[in-house]
């Protein structure tokens with residue numbers, strides 16, 4: 001047992017203010033992870049835990065993969081940091097080229113950030129600046145969607161559609177509105193893959209255009225499959241209709257692919273899975289397999305070219321000290337090598353049917369009121385306990401963890417997204433673990 005194993009007893013006064021965590025509750029009964037490899041974590045006491053969530057939707061290639069570990073080690077010893085403001089280093093250019101090669105045709109430009117939240121705020125700023133560069137500065141409105149999650153910075157928080165994430169933080173960004181979410185349990189419960197009903201929810205964008213005048217709208221941002229708010233799969237025809245309305249009114253369409261990018265849906269990106277192309281898309285998480293924090297925004301060539309006009313000076317006054325950080329780029333290249341060696345950017349497609357059947361085998365299990373899935377994502381929605389929303393799912397999460405299975409809960413929804421290296425027996429174990437956990441909670 002290493003020294004960290006003893007930490008549990010004195011966490012109550014710990015200096016670590018934990019993010020998105022009930023700190024007092026957690027510190028009284030901590031759940032710690034000390035080591036990881038492949039599909040598994042180990043607790044400090046050495047208990048193995050199957051990772052049903054790819055860490056936090058990010059470890060798509062599984063944990064501690066050799067090519068990534070080696071690339072990071074090599075880079076940190078060779079050059080730890082170098083700036084990218086009016087300077088450059090080869091590995092950042094190399095990584096951008098590699099990314100452009102796997103992106104859908106026409107997306108050959110990449111702006112580096114350090115997280116999903118920064119990718120979102122970067123994409124929103126690029127959208128606003130693009131219109132201005134083209135003489136359409138009146139396009140200042142940003143439209144998001146109810147139940148959307150776009151990170152926690154001010155732009156992403158504003159276009160996000162989760163009241164709990166906004167209510168403490170004042171009025172936020174001006175000129176933001178939202179279309180409705182697509183969740184429709186009455187018509188679509190227990191849908192396998194894309195639900196049949198709800199394409200017409202996209203017409204909401206037309207309604208907001210009429211309300212505000214479409215020529216004032218800069219961009220619409222949506223997750224192709226909403227993840228953090230409980231896995232909302234787009235109804236058939238919905239994304240196509242959003243694309244059509246955006247094109248009709250000159251509104252940029254931003255896909256937030258922080259979760260759906262890098263093979264999660266059986267194609268490198270969700271745009272390819274659904275055959276609907278945005279104008280920009282955001283990524284993070286699977287970009288470096290979660291190894292080093294990094295994000296990237298992909299933009300259409302035509303957007304990039306709109307900035308490359310006029311005097312030869314800084315075209316976009318935006319960037320982060322760590323944009324294109326060499327160690328993150330090394331992790332990213334090691335990640336792409338691993339994805340490519342093992343076919344991971346499309347592997348989910350071959351497992352999707354098995355995964356779907358395994359998920360839907362929980363229909364009829366205790367407390368379950370809906371199951372939905374797409375690619376290697378699934379959600380199991382539970383009947384909330386009267387007067388205590390979220391409590392039942394939280395208890396199921398704790399029970400599953402204690403039995404050796406890591407799941408994620410958001411409200412009363414269990415959300416699953418294993419590493420893309422998952423094998424069928426591990427899928428069976430994951431859903432059996434959830435079934436047992438559901439039996440264990442009242």
Ligand SMILES: Cc1ncc(COP(=O)(O)O)c(C=O)c1O
Nearest residue numbers: 115116117149150151256258259
């Ligand atoms: C769709 C989406 N956008 C943005 C973010 C924010 O990413 P980060 O936590 O890296 O800032 C997330 C995180 O889960 C996400 O799911």
